[in-house]
Amino acid sequence: MPLKLVQSRGSPARALGAPCSACDIRDISICGSLSGDELERLRQIVSTVRFAAGQAVIHEGDPAETLFNVVAGAVKSYKLLPDGRRQITGFLFPGDFLGIALNDTYAYTAEALEATRLCRFPRRRIEALLAEFPNLSQRLLVEASNELVAAQDQMLLLGRKTAKERLASFLLALSDRAARQGRPHNPIELSMSRGDIADYLGLTTETISRTFTQLRRSGVIRLAERGEIEILQRQALRALTEGG
């Protein structure tokens, strides 16, 4: 019972844009797994799109026709309940992949947090490349694996951690991720609002605010200008992460 990809049909590739081989974020993105030839094929199907802060990139429930790679900016992805309760499932930064879940419809909505640039891949074309370049599907699998591990950490956080532990975990994770992706990691620049943090951590803005105050008063962090957060005692913050 072999698994077959439904082959892409339709209009020819529309080329344009800068070569992927010179891409700023190539090393930290999915494209890093591809050779010169493969990159060229990818370039033929990619286009660049921009979104202003607050604009939706994809909508939960819409047919999943496009995959994105964040090039610059920041994105939040979230799910809603009918009465408006919201759970943010992740924040995406340059190099992160959006829409990896290869299902018929998007499982969540994604919205730009600030001016954002993304690479846009028609899904049918990507699937054709998957069949051609095993590297690519292996790389996507690795990516999905990492997301899965992060999702499990988040379940532990949402199911079992206190407000203070959640916020400490969040700040450290943001800082660590920024470091890994070569962005400034202390002070941390928060591109999201208190409300977004709350909806990510399963709390309310008020609780986020109170907990920030608590961490600040205990000297673990400092609330710097432009909403940046400086970590003053990384070890202490790490301890708070698991109830120390």
Add this chain to the structure above:
Amino acid sequence: MPLKLVQSRGSPARALGAPCSACDIRDISICGSLSGDELERLRQIVSTVRFAAGQAVIHEGDPAETLFNVVAGAVKSYKLLPDGRRQITGFLFPGDFLGIALNDTYAYTAEALEATRLCRFPRRRIEALLAEFPNLSQRLLVEASNELVAAQDQMLLLGRKTAKERLASFLLALSDRAARQGRPHNPIELSMSRGDIADYLGLTTETISRTFTQLRRSGVIRLAERGEIEILQRQALRALTEGG
């Protein structure tokens, strides 16, 4: 266009004396994506292992040297905080894949809920096959995608749903999954304890118990013999899932 499984009609017709081609759960497992030849290669690296209820299959933090496929029984996977708080990240049933996260160490512990039989694949061998059979890595990617979607649903549940909504969601998800995998789906057989359900839903045993009572009193479910749960009003239960 979504990735689609294309079933070849008729039997693959590989006797071989090998169990894989005649495997009970082949159609619902990862192996369903493989042709006769590939299956034979898989058979060469697989072995069957059995675990009694309560035995650990893998340990969080151990080097990830093995992947498993559940053949019979049931497994829970969980993460612990240093002080013993526990979050169950999933329950696995026949056909489910354990250890898909291809990282160096296991991200969670997995433990048999009852007498359980699993197929055991050495990880290095699987990785070799991945390079050889693109089908396999694509199928694993689909599997990982589905897990990712489920994980996001679970985040919404843990972050934003009330106790009653959580339990309703859990019961329906169990029933739906059992149906999809061809197991009895009403009454639902709960292979896990109240404590396990609590640790999966981010609640306590007491709250689970009280909420069961509430659902029973309102006539939505019935607590049948041997701990089975009969769904009496599926529509009502579905409504409760999102606060209806």
Add this chain to the structure above:
DNA sequence: CGACACCTTGACCAACGTCAAATCCGGTGG
């Protein structure tokens, strides 16, 4: 300079957790 969105703080409240005590139930041995 004023409007508006975001953030902080305070007072009070409710959902769920904690602690404790029945009760149930399957397994065991007489």
Add this chain to the structure above:
DNA sequence: CCACCGGATTTGACGTTGGTCAAGGTGTCG
């Protein structure tokens, strides 16, 4: 068949964390 044991489950009384509601502060951008 029945009595008993031990763990799981249920139920009850009460406590706590974080939510709700409301007011005031801060900063940013016309």
